[in-house]
Amino acid sequence: MNEPNNAISVVSTSFEQIIKEDRASREKKEWSGTLIDYLKLLKDDPTIAKLAHTRMFDMIMAPGSRSIMDTDDPRTKRLYKNNEELNTYNFLNEEFFGIEPVIYQIVRYFHAASLKGEESRQVLYFMGPVGSGKSSLAEKLQRGLEGMNPVYVIDNCPMFEEPLHLLPRHLRKEFEKILGVRIEGDLCPACRWRLKEEFGARYEEFPVSTMGFSKRNRRGIGIVPPVDPNNQDTSVLIGSENISKLDMYAEGDPRVLELNGAFNVGNRGMVEFIEVFKNETEYLHAMITATQEKFIPAPGRHGTIYVDSVIVAHSNEAEWQKFKADHTNEAILDRIVVIKVPYNLRLSEEVKIYQKMLGNSDFRAHIAPHTLEMASTFAVLSRLAPDEKCDLITKLRIYNGEEVVEKGRTKKVEIHELRDAEKARREGMTGISTRFILKALDNALTQSGKCVNPINVRESLVQMVKDGDMPDDQRKTLLDFLQDKIHKEYLELLEKEVTKAFVYSYREQAETVFENYLDHAGAYVNKTKVKDKNTKEELKPDENFLKSVEEQIAIIGSSADGFRQEVIAYLWSISRKGQKINYQSYEPLKEAIEKKLMASVRDISRIITKARTRDPEQKDKYNDMVNNLLANGYCEYCVDVVLKYAANNLWKE
DSSP states (O other): OOHHHHHHHHHHHHHHHHHHHHHHHHHHHOOEEEHHHHHHHHHHOGGGGOOHHHHHHHHHHTTOEEEGGGOSOHHHHHHTTTOTTOEEEHHHHTTOOSOHHHHHHHHHHHHHHHTTOGGGGSEEEEEOSTTSSHHHHHHHHHHHHHTSOOEEEETTOTTOOOGGGGSOHHHHHHHHHHHTOOOOOOOOHHHHHHHHHTTTTOGGGSEEEEEOOBTTTTBSEEEEOOOOGGGOOTHHHHOEEOGGGTTTSOTTOGGGEEOOSHHHHTTTSEEEEETGGGSOHHHHHHHHHHHHTSEEEOSSSSOEEEOOOEEEEEEOHHHHHHHHHOGGGHHHHTTEEEEEOOOOOOHHHHHHHHHHHHHTSSOOSEEOTTHHHHHHHHHHHTTOOOBTTBOHHHHHHHHTTOOOEETTEEOOOOHHHHHTSGGGGGTTSSSOOHHHHHHHHHHHHHHHSSEEOHHHHHHHHHHHHHHSOSOHHHHHHHHHIIIIIIHHHHHHHHHHHHHHHHSGGGHHHHHHHHHHHHHHHHHHHHTOOEEOTTTOOEEOOOHHHHHHHHGGGTOOTTHHHHHHHHHHHHHHHHHHTTOOOOTTSSHHHHHHHHHHHHHTOTTHHHHHOTTSOOOHHHHHHHHHHHHHHHHTTOOHHHHHHHHHHHHHHTOOO
């Protein structure tokens, strides 16, 4: 009878333990003392007085980084083989996919700014299309700050000031030598008044405490949303005077100040300007003054206030181009570091984006294999520019770091040739957004009610493009992608998928064909003979057998010699590395062998079509195939859907 009570007691204890440990951890990080106490801490560790850009750079670097060439992914190595100085950073790369060069630029900005270069006096500006990740990058920086150890501040200062500002100017050089730091900035009006009136100028007794960054509580992180152009008030940036206190205190008394603007609360951390160029020029001048001169005007007649903040702004390209076209904005333009944030152009990384976003949502429906790949293919295709060197599907694969094999030969198109083309310079700045794809997934689920698969997602995308507000030429291009290129891609993939499931029981046959092919192709390439395993008789290579395999993937005529050489060379190279080889080791040969086996079991049409009468043997084969598909990630609903689709589109009798 006591067991339930005991269980409740255990749960309660665990809850209490979590709360207790969390509170203890937070209390451990809290500190309070006087300026003298702070100076003693600073002497032991001068880094605690670091400026905002340095703090942000250290925050990014803390989780570690590595050269992009240290990856185990061969596709990534092919993509960046000419860019070995490019690094990946764990702080950002765990959440952002396919934009390694963009992340590298961001880190380079913070590195230069941390060294107090010109970048420390410039705005960091993200420019890109809707849904490319601009605001997500800013949000990640904010979350990083919130996860950092607290910083030391002047107690109850509305600006969360660095305590070193309490030191009088005539002593700063001496203290800089002792402490090994450089002292920048001055006290805000509120702290100047307190120092004089409450502490009688005894700055060494002024209280100092710690402050943790918090976006929600407006501590060290300020946000500036776009403001109504007809009602713009700089108090959003710099605070204001409390009208109710003007009758209580004399003119110029700092006690009337309400230093609660974005620059006030964002001191020591960062200030984010959302859709920055929707604001009036007055706003932008205040932003530039804050970053360039490191001060902002105090409300009323209270002089200026020193600020130490990373200013991050973002907007879409249209707003940027409009702003840039106005020659009166040249002074502002010169103080902005522009980082383009395009859509991702790597297929495999696009899939990761949707996996992450769906994982963070309440989307719990079954997702059939290849659904996200097909949706991602559409998204990436829409962002690419046509090129004379290859078709868009081939370009997509090359951009994904794949070795594109055509007729048994690797297509010799270098990625830098495609990227450097004039039309390619704007790739990723237009096209289908991730939000569009996610909406299509939701619509597909609404229609089926059970799971999403490549078939209903493609149908959903087609309908959304038809109904979408876009130019007719763009609609025509997107429909062509969906109804032609994507359709063909999926049929090819589906054929391989069903074939793989169907011939699973023929694995031994596949390995036998593979071994025979290697024997005969090796003898052909090396101009030797094949020894019969039973009679030990030496025979000429069977070219008819070789052709029967190769013709399955359109390797005919003179191309056969090159294909055989590539197969033997590739398999020999991986065997030298100690890797075991089998019929799946070389993708083109694997495909050829499976198609040859399929050609010998032409009853697949009869087997996969439910409506047909099956004999017991065919029924067993069908069940085996379904079970293999279920084991590979399909559910009972979508396996039925895709097999019907395959029967209607691939194996019609």
